[in-house]
Amino acid sequence: MDLGLKGKVAVVTGASRGLGKAIAYGLAAEGTALAVCSRSEPLITEIARDISDRYQTAVHWEARDLLSPGACESFIRSTMERFGCLDILVNNVGAGLSKPFEDIAEEEWQHILDINLRVAIRCCRAAIPIMKQRGRGRIINVAALSGRVPRLGQIGSNVAKAALINLTESLAREVAPYGIRVNAVCPAAVMTERWEERIKKVAKESGEDFATAMRNMAKRSIPVGRFGSPEEVASAVVFLASGKADFITGTCLILDGGIGTGISLELK
Numbered sequence: 001m002d003l004g005l006k007g008k009v010a011v012v013t014g015a016s017r018g019l020g021k022a023i024a025y026g027l028a029a030e031g032t033a034l035a036v037c038s039r040s041e042p043l044i045t046e047i048a049r050d051i052s053d054r055y056q057t058a059v060h061w062e063a064r065d066l067l068s069p070g071a072c073e074s075f076i077r078s079t080m081e082r083f084g085c086l087d088i089l090v091n092n093v094g095a096g097l098s099k100p101f102e103d104i105a106e107e108e109w110q111h112i113l114d115i116n117l118r119v120a121i122r123c124c125r126a127a128i129p130i131m132k133q134r135g136r137g138r139i140i141n142v143a144a145l146s147g148r149v150p151r152l153g154q155i156g157s158n159v160a161k162a163a164l165i166n167l168t169e170s171l172a173r174e175v176a177p178y179g180i181r182v183n184a185v186c187p188a189a190v191m192t193e194r195w196e197e198r199i200k201k202v203a204k205e206s207g208e209d210f211a212t213a214m215r216n217m218a219k220r221s222i223p224v225g226r227f228g229s230p231e232e233v234a235s236a237v238v239f240l241a242s243g244k245a246d247f248i249t250g251t252c253l254i255l256d257g258g259i260g261t262g263i264s265l266e267l268k
């Protein structure tokens with residue numbers, strides 16, 4: 001199926017690993033040119049070169065901390081200098097915070113809101129005037145199930161992702177008349193380094209090997225009985241970025257293997 005993505009230019013923030021990396025590969029496989037960034041210069045350079053070789057597509061990359069003042073704006077500017085246009089913005093950068101409310105210090109609130117929300121706001125502010133001028137654009141925000149269904153012990157990221165979802169919905173209405181569609185994906189339990197670390201800890205505590213701990217954890221907590229893969233999230237993002245999703249805006253596509261569909265009284 002032709003998704004209509006050939007020759008489009010896509011920005012993916014935080015593409016050196018995990019979901020952002022899979023999204024970058026997924027878009028490049030459909031023929032988009034890419035602008036990608038992360039803080040780690042060796043990682044983002046390696047990924048950009050691999051994508052460019054594998055898909056014969058142009059890749060602009062930068063090692064950049066998007067929390068630094070002016071970084072988001074200047075990344076969008078350098079993308080424009082390289083490609084002269086911008087069709088798709090994927091706001092993927094984000095982080096979790098496992099702490100109860102009373103333990104979260106002021107600067108931790110600042111950080112969790114900055115990394116999950118303000119970076120996306122800044123990238124949108126820089127990209128929207130360009131998209132408006134072109135009369136077309138696609139923005140996909142990587143939120144989380146926990147922004148819809150709060151996760152115990154994660155109040156900081158719950159609140160930040162809920163705000164990102166509201167940004168998605170509010171902005172979608174505002175920019176729809178200009179041909180710009182804004183959607184979010186809300187993943188949970190997708191196997192990335194963060195989950196690998198958590199499972200290693202559980203395995204150490206329980207004395208199980210990694211694969212057994214992962215299988216048991218998934219059976220206990222995820223209705224479909226397994227973790228999701230970054231590529232499954234990437235497929236959803238590619239669809240939302242494509243011409244096949246032109247009538248979809250302001251939506252949050254949940255990718256959680258059924259976790260958010262009901263309560264689980266799993267007590268161990």
Ligand SMILES: NC(=O)c1ccc[n+]([C@@H]2O[C@H](COP(=O)([O-])OP(=O)(O)OC[C@H]3O[C@@H](n4cnc5c(N)ncnc54)[C@H](OP(=O)(O)O)[C@@H]3O)[C@@H](O)[C@H]2O)c1
Pocket residue numbers: 013014015016017018019020037038039040041043064065066067092093094095096142143144145186187188189190191192193194195
């Ligand atoms: N995995 C899940 O199950 C899950 C569930 C719900 C939501 N999510 C959301 O999905 C997104 C990706 O998650 P992930 O698990 O793939 O995360 P991850 O493995 O921690 O990857 C985050 C990416 O963002 C980059 N990054 C982090 N801080 C940055 C900064 N200040 N400036 C520029 N780049 C930065 C990282 O590269 P560097 O370290 O090189 O900068 C990396 O490429 C996040 O928004 C997360 O909240 C994931």
